[in-house]
Amino acid sequence: MTTTTETYGVDPTPTPLALLLLGREADPNSERGVECPGDLPAASDPDLVERARAAKAKLGDRVFILGHHYQRDEVIEFADVTGDSFKLARDAAARPEAEYIVFCGVHFMAESADILTSSAQQVVLPDLAAGCSMADMATAEQVAECWDVLTEAGIADVTVPVSYMNSSADIKAFTGKHGGTICTSSNAQRALEWAYEQGQKVLFLPDQHLGRNTAVRDMGFSLDDCVLYNPHKPKGGLTTEQLRDAKMILWRGHCSVHGRFSLDSVNDVRARIPGVTVLVHPECKHEVVSAADMVGSTEYIIKALDAAAPGSKWAIGTELNLVRRLAKAHPDKEIVFLDRAVCFCSTMNRIDLPHLVWALESLVEGRVPNVITVDPQTEKYAKAALDRMLALP
Numbered sequence: 001m002t003t004t005t006e007t008y009g010v011d012p013t014p015t016p017l018a019l020l021l022l023g024r025e026a027d028p029n030s031e032r033g034v035e036c037p038g039d040l041p042a043a044s045d046p047d048l049v050e051r052a053r054a055a056k057a058k059l060g061d062r063v064f065i066l067g068h069h070y071q072r073d074e075v076i077e078f079a080d081v082t083g084d085s086f087k088l089a090r091d092a093a094a095r096p097e098a099e100y101i102v103f104c105g106v107h108f109m110a111e112s113a114d115i116l117t118s119s120a121q122q123v124v125l126p127d128l129a130a131g132c133s134m135a136d137m138a139t140a141e142q143v144a145e146c147w148d149v150l151t152e153a154g155i156a157d158v159t160v161p162v163s164y165m166n167s168s169a170d171i172k173a174f175t176g177k178h179g180g181t182i183c184t185s186s187n188a189q190r191a192l193e194w195a196y197e198q199g200q201k202v203l204f205l206p207d208q209h210l211g212r213n214t215a216v217r218d219m220g221f222s223l224d225d226c227v228l229y230n231p232h233k234p235k236g237g238l239t240t241e242q243l244r245d246a247k248m249i250l251w252r253g254h255c256s257v258h259g260r261f262s263l264d265s266v267n268d269v270r271a272r273i274p275g276v277t278v279l280v281h282p283e284c285k286h287e288v289v290s291a292a293d294m295v296g297s298t299e300y301i302i303k304a305l306d307a308a309a310p311g312s313k314w315a316i317g318t319e320l321n322l323v324r325r326l327a328k329a330h331p332d333k334e335i336v337f338l339d340r341a342v343c344f345c346s347t348m349n350r351i352d353l354p355h356l357v358w359a360l361e362s363l364v365e366g367r368v369p370n371v372i373t374v375d376p377q378t379e380k381y382a383k384a385a386l387d388r389m390l391a392l393p
Ligand code: 13P
Pocket: 069, 083, 084, 085, 086, 132, 166, 184, 185, 186, 255, 283, 296, 297, 298, 299
């Protein structure tokens, strides 16, 4: 993945996980290892599709395969359900009869699935290196320190944490413990409305863009109502006065994929394709979202294109696997990727057919590989925050 310069600030250094695109070494700064125990089938094996089919058929109802919209086609083909992170969390919770949940997505999604499923079920992530650089941008220690800063400023009592689904179980637990909720890109506005009924300020973690875009674009806040808390600076780089005046305290995190889209990408596509509708994900920068015609989660993007008139023209600002699939599914519409540069989520892409075959065949052989487990104490509070989200009107 590439880092970009942006108006609201990004870390100039890529996360260690982002550098482990193809490697098999360990990541010292993450809880996730990147070794795949056992032998992976070769990607060139011509029988992979047949092997995946056979293993899935042998497992029958014992296995339930979830596929996020950013997964590769070769993996999506085997998913029992596909969805955005909100839909997949609900789908996982609604399958108590499946012994194994194979999560084709990233680590924080598999953790959420473990939290929302029963202790009799096991969640498998086919490649443990499928993390999320955004989730890694907020650690439990940094967030605890931030809360101390808010406490010292005398505002912790009136601040409600709202954490994006794209965060670790520890951050979700922090959120639950402090009376907050989780949100996804499909329900961020409802989550924020709920939070402002509970308190006067919100600490929004870890995606500054989703927080800012929802507050300013959807809820009528001004940019001045928002401040950016930088965990790498003393006291977040903010004065007590700035913290006291703010309604929205945004964590300085971002998505390395959506952060690549720029105002130039929007202007360029409008010049190239007259009449194009620009539709982007709310993880994009505020200036991109402000210049777009429509904004929404992956599920929203899919529905918008399903409902679009034949002959209509679209430029989509989200992950490339999904945009390519949508272009293929709608040959009667012109659908292009918003940016000229290729933009896959490299960690989502780590789940490929060899890893899926390896995971399914291991289950057939009676071994449960790459189990994602959240400890009971973390689970208790993280579940409280997730349950609040699932109960939002
Ligand atoms: P949604 O699928 O919830 O829109 O999220 C996008 C994303 O970046 C997931 O990692």
